[in-house]
Amino acid sequence: MDFMLTVSSSPEEYLTAMGIDVWLLRPRDGSNTTDDAKTDWLSLQQQVQRCQACALHQTRNHAVFGVGDVKADYLLIGEAPGMDEDRLGEPFVGQAGQLLNEILFALGLKREHVYIANVLKCRPPNNRTPLPDEIQCCSPFLNQQIQWIKPKILIALGAVAAQFLLQTEAKIGSLRGQPHVYQNIPLIVTYHPAYLLRRPIEKAKVWHDLQPLYQRICAHTHAPLQ
Numbered sequence: 731m732d733f734m735l736t737v738s739s740s741p742e743e744y745l746t747a748m749g750i751d752v753w754l755l756r757p758r759d760g761s762n763t764t765d766d767a768k769t770d771w772l773s774l775q776q777q778v779q780r781c782q783a784c785a786l787h788q789t790r791n792h793a794v795f796g797v798g799d800v801k802a803d804y805l806l807i808g809e810a811p812g813m814d815e816d817r818l819g820e821p822f823v824g825q826a827g828q829l830l831n832e833i834l835f836a837l838g839l840k841r842e843h844v845y846i847a848n849v850l851k852c853r854p855p856n857n858r859t860p861l862p863d864e865i866q867c868c869s870p871f872l873n874q875q876i877q878w879i880k881p882k883i884l885i886a887l888g889a890v891a892a893q894f895l896l897q898t899e900a901k902i903g904s905l906r907g908q909p910h911v912y913q914n915i916p917l918i919v920t921y922h923p924a925y926l927l928r929r930p931i932e933k934a935k936v937w938h939d940l941q942p943l944y945q946r947i948c949a950h951t952h953a954p955l956q
């Protein structure tokens with residue numbers, strides 16, 4: 731890509747530089763209609779499905795936009811689609827997804843209560859770690875999702891999401907367990923469920939990391955699971 735952008739560039743600047751249509755954000759203040767918001771969201775989804783901004787479009791089966799409640803208080807962000815996600819077009823559907831469902835259940839949540847997305851919308855070959863230029867290309871989509879969802883709490887699952895949101899190269903071991911903020915939104919950093927599948931002994935740390943979220947859920951209203 732031959733455009734010059736910095737981490738401080740706005741999502742709109744990225745999208746424009748990528749040749750992607752830019753929409754005006756409609757605030758949740760009643761000035762937009764439900765139909766407007768749905769159209770905006772669908773348009774963004776279609777942009778992702780058609781996106782060819784990085785080489786990953788050549789090897790994907792499905793771009794994976796995200797899933798869940800677009801008005802959710804909690805937005806969970808992972809790394810990138812894996813094999814199952816690429817096949818089905820939905821994030822966190824394999825073994826790691828099952829574990830994430832169990833974590834959510836322990837918190838008193840279902841997938842429908844949250845929104846789940848990834849930093850990258852297309853699967854890197856052989857699940858390799860996303861490259862910096864791939865993250866740069868794809869991040870406007872996630873930034874737009876965050877701006878529209880306006881979550882009360884962000885949860886970064888794994889190093890890639892945490893390092894992207896915090897613009898740091900610090901290791902996840904030093905980022906988890908600390909309070910963070912992303913654009914005025916409290917951010918919790920914890921391990922990716924795929925890592926927990928390899929290192930189940932670390933599950934207790936994840937539960938510890940998620941305590942602020944659990945306390946908030948306990949203090950607020952969520953219908954008990956049926």
Ligand code: SF4
Pocket residue numbers: 778781782783784785786787793850851852864867868
């Ligand atoms: S990973 Fe993101 S930037 Fe790359 S092709 Fe897919 S949607 Fe586009």
